[in-house]
Amino acid sequence: MNNTNQNTDWDIIVKPQSNFFKLDLKELWSYRDLVLLMIKRDLTALYKQTILGPVWMFLQPLFTTLLYTFLSHQAQLKTDNLPPLLFYLIGQTYWLYFAECFTKTSNTFIANASVFGKVYFPRLVMPISVMFSNLIRLGIQMLMMLCAYLFYLITTNDVTPSYSVLALQPVLILLLGLFALGLGILFSAVTTKYRDFSFLLGFGLQLFMFVSGIVFPASTFSEKTKFILMFNPVMSLTEAIKFGLTGQGYFSVVHIISAVVVIAIVLFFSIMVFNKTEKTFMDTV
Amino acid sequence: MNSKVIEINNLGKQYRLGQVGTSTLSDDFKRWLYKVRGKEDPFLKVGETNDRTQKGNSEYVWALRDINFSINKGEVVGIIGKNGAGKSTLLKILSRTTSPTTGEYKIKGRVASLLEVGTGFHPDLSGRENVFLNGAIMGMSKTEIKKQFDAIVDFSGVERYIDTPVKRYSSGMYVRLAFAVAAHLEPEILIVDEVLAVGDQEFQDKCLGKMKSVSGEGRTVLFVSHNMAAVKSLCKRCVVMRNGQVTFDGSVSDGISKYLEALNPSLNNGTIEAHHRTINSGNVFIKNIKIENQEFLTGNSIYFNNSISILMEIDFLNDFNDIIIDARINSNDGVELFHSMTLYDNDLIKVSKGVLQTKVNIENKLQPGKYFVSLGVHLSNGATLDYLENVLELNVLNVTNTNSKGLVYDFKLGYGRLNATWQIN
Numbered sequence: 001m002n003n004t005n006q007n008t009d010w011d012i013i014v015k016p017q018s019n020f021f022k023l024d025l026k027e028l029w030s031y032r033d034l035v036l037l038m039i040k041r042d043l044t045a046l047y048k049q050t051i052l053g054p055v056w057m058f059l060q061p062l063f064t065t066l067l068y069t070f071l072s073h074q075a076q077l078k079t080d081n082l083p084p085l086l087f088y089l090i091g092q093t094y095w096l097y098f099a100e101c102f103t104k105t106s107n108t109f110i111a112n113a114s115v116f117g118k119v120y121f122p123r124l125v126m127p128i129s130v131m132f133s134n135l136i137r138l139g140i141q142m143l144m145m146l147c148a149y150l151f152y153l154i155t156t157n158d159v160t161p162s163y164s165v166l167a168l169q170p171v172l173i174l175l176l177g178l179f180a181l182g183l184g185i186l187f188s189a190v191t192t193k194y195r196d197f198s199f200l201l202g203f204g205l206q207l208f209m210f211v212s213g214i215v216f217p218a219s220t221f222s223e224k225t226k227f228i229l230m231f232n233p234v235m236s237l238t239e240a241i242k243f244g245l246t247g248q249g250y251f252s253v254v255h256i257i258s259a260v261v262v263i264a265i266v267l268f269f270s271i272m273v274f275n276k277t278e279k280t281f282m283d284t285v
Numbered sequence: 286m287n288s289k290v291i292e293i294n295n296l297g298k299q300y301r302l303g304q305v306g307t308s309t310l311s312d313d314f315k316r317w318l319y320k321v322r323g324k325e326d327p328f329l330k331v332g333e334t335n336d337r338t339q340k341g342n343s344e345y346v347w348a349l350r351d352i353n354f355s356i357n358k359g360e361v362v363g364i365i366g367k368n369g370a371g372k373s374t375l376l377k378i379l380s381r382t383t384s385p386t387t388g389e390y391k392i393k394g395r396v397a398s399l400l401e402v403g404t405g406f407h408p409d410l411s412g413r414e415n416v417f418l419n420g421a422i423m424g425m426s427k428t429e430i431k432k433q434f435d436a437i438v439d440f441s442g443v444e445r446y447i448d449t450p451v452k453r454y455s456s457g458m459y460v461r462l463a464f465a466v467a468a469h470l471e472p473e474i475l476i477v478d479e480v481l482a483v484g485d486q487e488f489q490d491k492c493l494g495k496m497k498s499v500s501g502e503g504r505t506v507l508f509v510s511h512n513m514a515a516v517k518s519l520c521k522r523c524v525v526m527r528n529g530q531v532t533f534d535g536s537v538s539d540g541i542s543k544y545l546e547a548l549n550p551s552l553n554n555g556t557i558e559a560h561h562r563t564i565n566s567g568n569v570f571i572k573n574i575k576i577e578n579q580e581f582l583t584g585n586s587i588y589f590n591n592s593i594s595i596l597m598e599i600d601f602l603n604d605f606n607d608i609i610i611d612a613r614i615n616s617n618d619g620v621e622l623f624h625s626m627t628l629y630d631n632d633l634i635k636v637s638k639g640v641l642q643t644k645v646n647i648e649n650k651l652q653p654g655k656y657f658v659s660l661g662v663h664l665s666n667g668a669t670l671d672y673l674e675n676v677l678e679l680n681v682l683n684v685t686n687t688n689s690k691g692l693v694y695d696f697k698l699g700y701g702r703l704n705a706t707w708q709i710n
Contacts, residue, residue, distance in 0.1 A: 010292075010391040016384060034421035041407055041418055048409040048450075118404045119422055120381035120396075279384040282377070283300065 023271055028122045038129035043136060057137055058144050061092040068092075068215065078220045080248040082159070086152050090245060091214040093145045094238050097138040097173070098180045099205055104130045105184025106201055109192045109281050116282065123278040124271075127188070131181050138173070149245065158248070165244035165251055172244075176237045179263045186270035189277035213239050218250040226250070233259035288393075289355045290474060290505050291379070295388035296352040298374055298529075301345050348374045349529045352388070356507070358473075361500040363520035363537060364509045365544045370526040372509045376400060376478050379507070394473030394505075397423055401478075403463030408452035412443060412462055415451050419466045433469040440491075441465035461488060468495045474505045493519065513541050517684050561673050569605075569662050569670035573598040574677070577644065586680040589653055593679070597643045599662060599671075601636050607665035608634040612645050615675065617655040622700050623647075626663075633665050650702045653683035 047053040068088040072079055079087035105127040109116065112126055153159045191197045209215060212234040218226050230236045230252065236259045242249035301312075349371045356362055364372050377383050379390065380398030405422040406415045416437055420430040430437075438444050441462040443454070451459055477496065493515060500506050500519070510516050516523065516537060523540030525533035533543045557571055577594040587593060595612065611626035625647065627634060658677035662670045 010393050012381075012392040012396070013389060014378075014381065014384065014391075015389040016386055030426075031421070031424075033427040036427075037418045037421045041410060041414070044414070045407050045409045115405045115422065117377075117382050118380075118401045119398055121422060121424065282383040 023275075024122065028124060028128075031121055031125050034121060034125050035129045035132070038125065039133040039136070042129065042133035054140065057140050061089065061096055061141055062144065064092050065089045077215075078217065080217045080219055080242075080246075082246055082248050083152055083156065086148055086159070086246070087217070087242075088214075089145050089148050090242055091238065093138070093141050094173075094176065094241055095209060095212065095214045095234075096141065097134055098176050098234055099209070100137070101131050101134045101177055101180030102184045102187075102205065103201065104134065105181055106187035106191065107198070108185060108188040109277065110188070110198075113282070116278075124185075124274070127181055127185050130184075131177050135173070135177060158246070160247035162244055162247050162251070165240060167244075169241055169244055172237050172241050175259060175263055176234065178267060179233050179237075179259075182263060182266035182270045185274045186266070189270070189273045189281075192277055192281045208234070211235065213242075213249075217242075217248075230255040231258055231262070233262050288358050290358045290393045291356040291390065291507075293352050293354055293379075293388070293390040296349060296375075296378065296385050296390055297347055297387035298349040298371075298378060298383075299345055299386040300348050347529050349378070349385075352531055354524065354531065354534055356505060358505055359500070359503045360522055361506045361508065361520045363516035363523045363540070364507065364526060365511070365513075365516060365523060365540065366526035369528075371529040372526055373400070373478060374529075375526070376476055376507065376509060380476050392474065395424065396474045396476060397467070397470040397472035398476040399467045399478065400476070402460055402467055406451055406459070406463060409450050411450055412447040412454070416462065416466055419463065420470075423467065423470055424472075425470060437462075437465045437469050440468060440495075457488070464488075464492060468492070468499075472504070474507070475499060476507045478509045479511065513544075514683050517541060557673060557676070561676050562671060563674040564661075564669045564672040566668070566670040568602040570600045570602075571597055571660060571662065571671050571673060572600045572640070574660065574673075576677075585678045586682055587649065588682050588685045590649060590685055592649045593647045595645050595647070595658070595660070595677070597645075597660060599641045599643060601638055601641060604637045605664070605670075606633070606635045608636055608670075609663045609665060610634070610643055610645075611661050611663065612647065613659045613661075614647075614651070614679070615657045615659065616700050617657070620700065622651070622656070649681065650704075651679075651681045652698075652700055652702060653681050654700075655680050 047056065050056065052059070065085060065088040068077075069084045071077065072084045072088070077084075108123070108126050108130075116123065149159070153161075187197055187201055211229055212232060213229075218230065218235065218239050221229060230239070230250070236252070236255040239250045240256060243251040352371075352375065364375065366372050374383075376398065377400065378385050379392070380396065380400060382398075382400070403415075403419065405419055407418065410418065416434065417427065417430050420433075421427070425433075438447055441458075441464070443458045443462050446454060446458060451462070454462070475496075496506060496508070496519060506519075508516065508519060520537050523533070523535065523537040524531055525540050525544045533540050556573055562570075573596075575596040577596045597610075599610070609626050609628050611624065613621060613625070614623040615621050625645070627643075656679040657675035658679055659672070659674045660676060661672040663672075664670060
């Protein structure tokens with residue numbers, strides 16, 4: 001057979017080893033309908049057969065906020081110069097987004113093993129759709145936060161928005177989501193082989209919350225400690241969001257830039273690991 | 286000239302036994318050390334062929350090794366082999382759910398792999414939502430699914446339930462809907478793994494018919510099955526796998542006999558052991574039996590309508606002058622269907638001490654299915670000297686070797702087909 005001239009037009013060539021970093025955005029784009037359907041599935045299936053339905057979205061941040069408000073009242077915790085309720089509600093709303101994105105994407109491989117084992121599609125579809133469905137959840141939860149926010153904006157003088165930083169908020173939220181995505185898929189890749197990391201994630205995330213400005217604002221730390229802690233992208237991003245909304249908090253361009261750099265590095269590295277894992281994870285999961 | 290759509294070169298897949306995954310931490314490290322120094326992976330040299338019944342020395346086995354073949358556009362290829370022969374591993378690699386250890390393959394065109402139906406179905410979502418979701422997972426776009434939606438629902442026959450969550454479906458309805466989506470994928474290459482094993486007869490026929498029409502449209506199909514009738518009626522070419530290697534690649538009927546041969550080589554052609562003997566007097570032994578006719582496929586299988594000849598070597602330790610030899614066939618469910626003995630055609634047999642060769646030729650009017658043959662040596666007074674109950678397993682296939690159309694005999698009421706003539710006016 002004379003097929004030598006056809007060697008050029010193969011659609012798929014699979015070899016054991018592939019490029020170090022391969023992110024086929026074109027392929028990913030061709031599966032955009034799947035991303036949309038996955039987002040829809042995540043949102044509709046989650047509250048099926050519950051009585052309260054999407055109300056649960058509000059209850060979770062609300063109860064945590066009330067608990068912390070009570071604690072801060074008892075233990076005299078500092079909440080910048082904001083009413084504790086507003087401070088914790090803002091913190092919890094964005095933290096929940098980060099934490100949910102992180103934990104939900106961190107079991108991408110294990111949770112989807114049955115699907116991944118049967119059919120091929122770009123595996124990144126799953127974590128990306130998780131990130132977006134959580135973005136929608138965040139949007140809904142922000143409604144509740146905004147109610148409290150507007151209430152305090154009108155009734156007190158402590159809340160003075162910084163409009164220039166407020167305008168940055170969509171970018172800040174996206175960065176927060178990308179950071180969670182990067183960490184999440186990195187964890188999902190390593191947990192396929194070593195499950196130890198899923199245990200680490202559980203309490204690690206809880207500890208991480210305390211150094212991310214959600215419970216203790218940046219202003220409670222000394223200048224030196226604060227400068228170091230702010231290199232944590234979650235802290236610099238949530239502080240900036242809070243600053244934009246209320247004028248309270250800590251916004252520094254240096255730390256936002258450092259956050260962008262850290263997130264870019266984490267994403268690059270984790271996509272690399274993710275790609276490597278997706279080839280053989282069916283043998284290790 | 287046909288154009289190749291799949292080309293597989295030296296494909297191999299290695300697994301590590303006993304433990305999770307394909308390697309250990311220390312082996313991973315060793316591997317990495319070799320890689321850094323620019324040497325070949327040391328563990329690729331070790332490893333044994335994959336024979337699950339045999340105990341091996343190496344921790345590493347090759348689930349697939351040195352697979353080489355290519356498939357042209359429009360070919361329908363059946364892949365057959367025993368459990369653990371590597372069929373599913375091959376399909377998994379071709380559908381990109383796991384990657385090979387060695388070698389490479391190239392594919393031209395859109396691939397849809399049906400390793401399972403209903404992949405990604407969410408129990409809480411309605412049939413309608415799941416059709417879209419499943420279609421998207423299989424690589425269809427939303428507009429494509431919309432265009433096909435009515436056809437999918439129509440094919441599945443669950444129109445009434447389409448807005449009910451699929452967890453309320455019966456398992457049959459679930460599979461029907463799931464296969465309906467898969468059947469409307471319209472890929473250039475379809476990879477199917479034993480999905481026909483589910484569903485009722487009507488549905489299985491529907492699936493087979495759909496796959497036939499898919500292949501008729503010039504699309505390429507790779508089909509793994511243990512259902513020889515389906516393979517025979519669907520495929521033109523057949524690849525037989527054994528222990529991770531391709532042992533045969535060619536026509537379907539040759540491939541099937543090759544496969545059946547490998548299935549159980551011992552029974553129909555061998556020395557009788559003590560445990561085969563149900564009754565034995567101690568002075569007569571049926572030593573060897575052998576199925577003699579050419580149509581017999583050595584894996585105990587015989588095509589429908591082909592006669593059976595059994596050759597026996599009987600060792601007599603004494604002289605006898607009133608011997609009767611008999612053969613009987615029982616159905617799989619224990620019904621005695623057939624009995625023949627030498628006394629019907631001959632007188633009592635006189636034998637002197639030594640080995641006697643006997644051959645019996647049985648006309649095969651059995652319906653397709655599984656049967657057992659028993660053989661015995663008796664005296665005229667009814668005493669049994671040697672009796673081998675169900676010593677031969679006989680598998681009558683529902684296909685013939687004489688019928689070139691590969692006609693399938695699937696109506697199998699009862700056990701036998703007596704000759705009958707019909708007059709239609």
